[in-house]
Amino acid sequence: GAGVSQSPSNKVTEKGKDVELRCDPISGHTALYWYRQRLGQGLEFLIYFQGNSAPDKSGLPSDRFSAERTGESVSTLTIQRTQQEDSAVYLCASSLTSGSFSYEQYFGPGTRLTVT
């Protein structure tokens, strides 16, 4: 079946411009995560959506970052007034939560963002 998809796969933008990244989770997955990964580094948690609950925004690095999710489907991550330090791969993952012991995440291929 279809996995998690992300678009665009690559994005080059000029400093100061806004960008919007999209994530299509696996159908039926109630949880959706956004991560940032800088070159050669680990994953940095950004934001987490779980069903209709208020999202956990504790990982967003600044107020230039925001994310939305429509129900249990598509999510968009928006970065306003991009800076060069925003350059990274942005990964989206979804999972089917069924109790507190089953949180295998399925990752998308990521969007590589380059801010020039």
Next chain:
Amino acid sequence: SQQGEEDPQALSIQEGENATMNCSYKTSINNLQWYRQNSGRGLVHLILIRSNEREKHSGRLRVTLDTSKKSSSLLITASRAADTASYFCATVWNNDMRFGAGTRLTVKP
């Protein structure tokens, strides 16, 4: 913020040798998971171990969990060049999952 911390940060071995990576964490967990990442893109889930389990196997992978020491280890036996990748541990507590910075494994043919 990140939860698990992998050790070592980088590991280089010869094909056929075993590779051991460790993960330490600071808070309680429901479960701990290991993922592999090739070429800086999407991660692939390898194995999940629950907090009440001590060891799990999957093919050439063996994961142990010591909740008293708040640590886990991932053992890859008889490594292959194709195992070259970054390996991440992730801890789950309530409705939250956090990743460590990863171990970069290089298997030389």
